[in-house]
Amino acid sequence: MGIKGWFCAALMAAAGGNVFAAGSTCVPRAEMQTIAQHFNQFNTLAGADYCYDGSQTANLIQALEFMRTTKYASTMNNSTDELFSGTFAQDWWTYFIGRINDIQIQSSCPKGVGAFVYSFGNTMYVCPMLLTDSFAALDRTSVMMHEARHIDGFPHITCAHGPRTGLQGACDQQISDHGSYAVTVETYAQLAAYATDIHPALRAYAASSAVVYADEAFETPAHVDRQPNFLVLTNSKEFYRLPADGSSNLQRLGDAPALGHIVSRAQHLILYPDDKALPAKYIFSKNEGEIQQAAGDIAVEYNGQTPQQRAELVDVHIGAQWTVRVYHNHLLFVCDPTSPATQDVILSGQVAGSVLYPNGYDRAASSTFLITETGTLMEFGCKSRKAFVQAARMTLDQKYKRVQKLGQEVIGLTPDGRLFVINGAHSTPLKTSMDGRIYDLMPSQTFAFFASSTN
Template structure:
């Protein structure tokens, strides 16, 4: 029996601007004509109540009612071809005849179909408040594409290497992950009535799937930059291709540590009374959501407990919660188990991404309060965690470092930027010397910039 399923890597909770509190009786009757399980609800208006049924219906309404610009131009790269841009709902009901909500599913599975029949099986995690109608609609379209005869393959490279059924061969084949990329890209660029933060989230999701879910790399016209957070909370984009020009963006809601999560950014506020959340760089606003299990756990803690978290690494197949004196590793993507490993000496300060932030990397570097740098990560074969001291000298006086566009850029204790070459540092003139609080990688995409 060939089970085809999507393994969900990212989570989102939000609301669309068109969403009403209730579905009209006439709409319910139309939905019930396609899915008989809703017939008993079709004799009156249906009002959302947070139940699994409500969340399922909200996704169906998203497919039915989300509006797009009339002229949706193809991208010059492979992010958007427009091949799935017509009525999402018509596409869906042309392939799925029944929706079966399951009592439980394997870890990470949101929905699946079999290689026969026209039933889509939806897992409990997909119908919780950790996902939005936007996410569910994209997943449902993904599953509908399987009905056309597009299975997945085991990933042989990249962030999902070794994961069964987590990749397609190439995006031009038009399989289910191509649908994921295209639906998110279409929402990001051409949706006319969803919140700006949801559009920003959708673009990041499109690129994440494009980067991680294909054996043949997807062509994306992009430019690597560096994001700067000033002490004033003002955000800047730094162009590293020439004279390090800064472009003012929006404001961060709080000062804090920026944690990359693929193309997304999570902000862990310095004020530990504030919750961690997704951050958007251009004043798009906030999405009421949880940014993954680690952030759910963090947000339930007291400020004193939160203060123990020094940093956080979110890879595609492993995570590391860096606390003051230990690191809690989750090395097995198929298991909820975790293991604590004590930091040998000193207290954790910050993760240094001197090889660049990569979801596929099996290790990173940690700066301790005594100046010692450690390599930490998960062994690929045994899925066991490790923390080892780095004996090769590294530049001192840094609190953050990223390799971006071939350059290692460090943030000094004094709030300035330096170019890093081994143990040597060279000051970078930004006009914000002594005022930079945090840095993070950032990319721009020609598809979103095109008029």
């Protein structure tokens, strides 16, 4: 057997950034002394106030301080679904130091691993990825609580079902076992529902993160009470909700900071603005504001490019185990979740239009569809970690800019801004008050627990 490590794979890399706990950029000396009492590696930093400098050590201390200082509502009711049982709601710091007494920063780790512990000892090993600005203190704290839970004896299993099928250490059996992924869900859910002083956009991000893990990290998916809706963006940058029940009644939400294409990343939404001088970033539909953190590897790469290079990117698909960057005349796949290796497939004689989801945006699906500039449908995906693009067996009766499916309802958006209900190869107009002015269409969900606890 050798030494058994409890690696936690398939971390939902994503949020982060310079969001300091309680709005502070320095940790008071007294706090540093308390932290150093438990983690004596910080002794040399505990003689004075400690100010964050973006270093790995600073980002680690920031997470510990977030764990210590985040305030919650005095009453935290359990959810009626499985998002929040309150099992880990009492004093995270006490829980953490009761299990971990040493933290070691690693120089490198396998792809997707944020931190790990061994099944002996009380040391937590933290990977460089988790200490970059792609993560927030909120994410790091959630990961550290997850690791601490392993010390109680809760190893992971290899997923046999769902979006993470075949990934080692990426699942627990069920959330009610209260293993490490249950801690991940519960910590994000607690932050989203009950933290009293976090930014509304971070709150929304935490809510989405809780649901992503609830949906993807258990063999038996956790029960989450939710309402699926289409989300509509108009050409005047207004968000509307369109119920997925055949209704044409648009409900006004907030505003987008810029016009562009919105890509789904599990429950998160990422805006790629039409103005190629602007960066791609997470977006929230109810005027929650923004988070500064990077929206995943593809957005990071995009944001590092020139506007001319950015203009080459047409669309993006983000599955649980594979991604595609769709360029005008080729598709760049990452099919192996354990490796950054890419596979490039040229579109011979075709120009890519956009990614369509006539079967719904499904993180577990191994393929989806692409429509070309001339309206030809193609299917693309990863099969046994090998990229493919082939003629689609499905047809549509007109050219669509977007197609999304929620429940049994398939809705298409035409390039001239109108919606249709799609039934097989037959489309029927869905007249709304925004006819001709609809710019983008994506799936979205609202969650009973967060709606009731935060409004």
